[in-house]
Amino acid sequence: MVNFRKYLSSAAVLASGLFLAQSTVSTVLYSQAYDNQKSSLNLPSPITSVVEKTILSAKELVDINVNTMMADPVLKNATWGFVVYDPKTKKIISSYNENTPLVPASTTKLLTTETALNLLGENYRWMTQLEYSGNVDENGVLNGNLYVVGSGDPSLGTNKAGAYSYRDIISDFISGMSREGIKKVNGDIIIQTALFKGNISRLPENVVWLENNNYYLPVGTTREINPANEKLIVKKGNSFSGEKKYFYVSPYNSQMVFADKYEGDGILTTKLPDAPAYLANTLRATMVKSGMAVTGKVTPRITDANPESRKLVSAYKSPTLGDIIYYTNQHSDNSLAEALLKTVGFQSKGDQTSESGRVVVTNHLKAEGFDMMGLNYIDGSGLSRSNNVTPISQVKYLTSLMDEKYYKTYLTSLPIGGQSGTLKRMFVGTGNGQIFAKTGTLNKVKALAGYMKTNSGKTLVFSLLVNNYSGSVDMVKKRMEKILEPALDL
Structure with a gap:
């Protein structure tokens, strides 16, 4: 912590006195007009700045600014x-x-x-592969299954960090099937990834539920968390189904997620949208729309006691970890x-x-x-x-x-x-x-x-x-800049 007693030079004491004298506004009570005042705290005059920098070292200026901030109305109670x-x-x-x-x-x-x-390592990548089992006959019919094999790619389909969109990945998959001569699939599209089976887990304690006017229910279960004042955003259902799903905003992916299980006592369990499942279902819909028929359905298979022999059709690599x-x-x-x-x-x-x-x-x-x-x-x-x-x-x-x-x-x-x-x-x-x-x-x-x-x-x-702190985020940011700026002269 800063100690002014170490400044023994009369010049330093004089300069700091001048500086503090010009900063008396920091001791007044906070008001909305505070940041607009042309005080020495926010808008020092060019002459004052020159005098300070001439007489005081950069370290002394940093220390003085820190001490000044202790009495600042935005930070003094922080x-x-x-x-x-x-x-x-x-x-x-x-x-x-x-x-x-x-x-x-x-x-x-x-x-x-x-x-x-x-x-x-910075060159680590996630792989999402399309594979098939069985054989392709002379008419281009695959008598077997397609496999979408995921590896937990967090950027899959998001366009983040240069990641491909779902549309781009599916285009590559369909091009791969064309190279293999596949025109029709007489089988299922199987999703095989065990990496996301742990989606439902205990949430971090004291996680942010209400922040900046957005309501967050992170993925996991609120069992033993008991967040105060749970609030529903929207409830979705229809007259043809007794099923109701409770929708919330997730801070982890900026998307709507739903509570698929209500455990009672104010406890909800939620899950992320399943990226491999979305990819597989979109792949099937795109194939059918383009005239490449699929007789089977999309189905997950986390474990496989008797794995089929499969051939790689196409592989999508995520952006690098870096x-x-x-x-x-x-x-x-x-x-x-x-x-x-x-x-x-x-x-x-x-x-x-x-x-x-x-x-x-x-x-x-x-x-x-x-x-x-x-x-x-x-x-x-x-x-x-x-x-x-x-x-x-x-x-x-x-x-x-x-x-x-x-x-x-x-x-x-x-x-x-x-x-x-x-x-x-x-x-x-x-x-x-x-x-x-x-x-x-x-x-x-x-x-x-x-x-x-x-x-x-x-x-x-x-x-x-x-x-x-007190006041607005912008006020705190200005004070952070004020503390750090003299350090640039060290």
């Missing part, structure tokens, strides 16, 4: 932590509450995406982050559940020397408010990654201040192109952690986590 760290000297340059566990929001994705890179992680961090994509968590769980434990994923991530962090004090890793995306991390553990962790062979891919995946992703509207002026960081946002939570390239060419690591 719980927040900050640290700027030099990866070469392995020393803290400036800090405040750096050992305090705080809700990290989507900066949690820093841990999830790095674990996937470390365990799977590409998917780039998209995940740039767009803060919750769906992909949760899928990556399940993927590392499956690859390490053969069980594609969030529970297995959490064990794999935390074991990886321990093995890499992560400071586990204050860490509570609950989900892959950061939607749970029970996630906790300390600013100092974040910066030491980010520092350790600079020696990894995939560091360039990891760094490139982070939004750039003033230029890309979720940082495009921050650091538009000072710091433009110099801040490489993951953002995090929940109601009354704003987080930023990553790397900065200083004006002298140094690379520094920082973390700034703010919980329970």
Whole structure:
């Protein structure tokens, strides 16, 4: 924490006094007009800035800004932590509450995406294959089955990170069948993937149910979670069926999902739309529409006691893991982050559940020397408010990654201040192109952690986590910029 008593030079004391005198507006009560006031906090005069930079060092300016923010009406009642760290000297340059566990929001994705890179490699891809059994006769009739074999591709059909749409994948599949001389299928289309059988699992604790006016019911079961004030979005049914489905919005994939089971006592169970099933059903419909008849139906087969001999027709490869992680961090994509968590769980434990994923991530962090004090890793995306991390553990962790062979891919995946992703509207002026960081946002939570390239060419690591602030998100973002900007001169 900053201590002004260490500034012994009279020039520094004089300058800081001048600065604080001009910042007395920070002690007044908050009002809606606060951010519009031309105070020295937000709009310092050019003369003042020159005097400050001439008399004070960059470190002193960072420390002064941190102390000023303690009395700022937006942050004075908040719980927040900050640290700027030099990866070469392995020393803290400036800090405040750096050992305090705080809700990290989507900066949690820093841990999830790095674990996937470390365990799977940046060139890892998911495969979705079309195969057939039986034989094709002289008339082009396949007397056998088609198989859609999935591998848990989280980008399947989404167009995310350069992924193909369902239409493009089906076009490739149909072209493959034409090459094999298949004109008609006298059999079923069988979906064979065991990877998604664990969709129904216990939800992360304290997950966000109501955020930014959107209602979220994440995939899984609310048994033992008991979220307060469950609210129905829409109930769908028809007069010809007694079946009713309860629809909600999932934060993991930005799509409507439905509760297919009501367990009583306010407990609902939901599932994701099944991507392989959608692909297989769309494939069948497209084949029939184009005159390629299919006599059978689409049916899942998770286990197969007597597997048929099959021949590969076509294989679709997902974008690389590096590409998917780039998209995940740039767009803060919750769906992909949760899928990556399940993927590392499956690859390490053969069980594609969030529970297995959490064990794999935390074991990886321990093995890499992560400071586990204050860490509570609950989900892959950061939607749970029970996630906790300390600013100092974040910066030491980010520092350790600079020696990894995939560091360039990891760094490139982070939004750039003033230029890309979720940082495009921050650091538009000072710091433009110099801040490489993951953002995090929940109601009354704003987080930023990553790397900065200083004006002298140094690379520094920082973390700034703010919980329970007052005012708007934009007000907090301005103060975050104010704290970090002087560090660019270090």
